[in-house]
Amino acid sequence: MTDSRDRQRRHTALLLLVAVGMFGFAFALVPLYNVFCELTGINGKTSGQAAVSVQTSPILEREVTIQFLAHVGRGMPWEFRPMESRLRVRLGEVNETRFYVRNHANQAVTGQAVPSVAPGLAARYLHKIECFCFTQQTLEAGEEMEMLVKFYMGVDLPADINTLSLSYALFPVTVAQTTGLEIDRDSSDITSAAHEEHSGS
Missing domain, CATH: 1.20.5 (Single alpha-helices involved in coiled-coils or other helix-helix interfaces)
Incomplete structure (x- = not known):
């Protein structure tokens, strides 16, 4: 027992x-x-840290095309779009692009952008020196802003990758809860409009 x-x-x-x-x-x-x-670089995730800004690699003659996409998450009352849909860049060369944002709420809203790269393998070769995605962004009611992305493509990018996309999804972080969030009538469907633009690009 x-x-x-x-x-x-x-x-x-x-x-x-x-x-x-x-x-x-x-x-x-x-x-x-x-x-x-x-x-x-699998799954298209990119590093959340800034790359070294000093140019340490040569600039090659090889060029690739980068497409820029933007999407706003549910409940995010911002207009959000790339200011240029695509850019032709040389490997190793530092480039800049900007994204336009405007807060359509009647109060301050804080957002966080989450980047991704497709194809996923290319994520490890896209080096961001400056990016609005590194920190949270706060816009006052009606405020608009151009947000900078400064980057370069690594010279060791695989030869079979000639086109890639850099996409940002923007999500609300904090929203004042005093009177509830209100959206301007002329921007009542920001999320749908951004999604349609994303699908059509």
Whole structure:
């Protein structure tokens, strides 16, 4: 009887250890996946840190086309669009582009832009020196702004990648809760309009 109880206790303890181990592994999956994406460029994730601005690599004659896309998340009362839809760049050359934003709410709103690159493999070769996505952006009611992206393409970009897209999704971070969010009548469908522009580009 004693041996049976001991075996049952050991079995129960083993099951508890397995359960705790599985929980810890699942908890660690998200940060490990994010690190993996940043290192490999899979899933189109780009680094959240600025690249070194000093030009250390040669500028090649090879050119690629970069398409710029913008999308606003649900509940984000901003107009958001690239100021140029595409840019032809040489590998290793520092380039700039800008995105236009305007807050159509009647109060200040803070947003955070999340970048992605397609094809995903190209993400590791797109180096951002300056980007509005590095920090949260706050616009007062009715305020508009041009937001800068300064970047260069790595000279070791694979030869079979000639066109890539840099896309930003903009999400609300904080919205004042005093009277509720109100949108101007002439911009009541900002999200849909941006999505249609994104689909048609």
